[in-house]
Amino acid sequence: MKTRIVGVLFLVMVVLAGCSLPPEKAVTKDELYATGIYNFYTIRESPESVLAALNREGEVILDAKYRDRPVYIKILALSSGLQVHVIDR
Numbered sequence: 001m002k003t004r005i006v007g008v009l010f011l012v013m014v015v016l017a018g019c020s021l022p023p024e025k026a027v028t029k030d031e032l033y034a035t036g037i038y039n040f041y042t043i044r045e046s047p048e049s050v051l052a053a054l055n056r057e058g059e060v061i062l063d064a065k066y067r068d069r070p071v072y073i074k075i076l077a078l079s080s081g082l083q084v085h086v087i088d089r
Contacts, residue, residue, distance in 0.1 A: 023077035027054045035084050037073055041066050050075070054082075 032038075032047055032054075041064040043050075053060040054077045062073040070089040075082055 021058050022056060023054070023058055024079055027051055027077050027082065031082055035075070035082055037062075037064070037075075037084060041071070041073060041086075043073070 029047055029051060032051060037043065038047065043062055043064045045062055050060055050062065054075060059074065059076045062075070064071050064073050066086075072087045072089060074085040074087065076085075
C-alpha cells in the first residue's frame with residue numbers, strides 16, 4: 001500500500017513538472033522582436049496574440065513558413081529570456 005502511494009505521488013510530480021507555467025516576468029513586444037522571427041519567417045499570428053499566449057502559458061508553437069517551406073516555431077518564455085526552436089514539418 002505504501003509503495004502504491006509513493007508511486008502515485010511520483011506520477012503526480014512528473015505530470016506537474018511537465019506542464020507549462022506562465023513566466024515570472026511578462027514578455028514584452030521588444031523581447032519578441034529581438035528574436036527576429038518576424039524578419040525571417042512568415043507568421044500568420046499577430047505579435048499581440050503570440051505575447052498573450054506566452055504570458056498566459058509560457059510557451060507557444062507557431063505555424064510558419066521559411067522560403068515557402070513550412071516549419072513550426074516553438075518559443076519558450078524562460079527566466080533567462082526567450083528560447084526559440086525551429087522544427088521542419
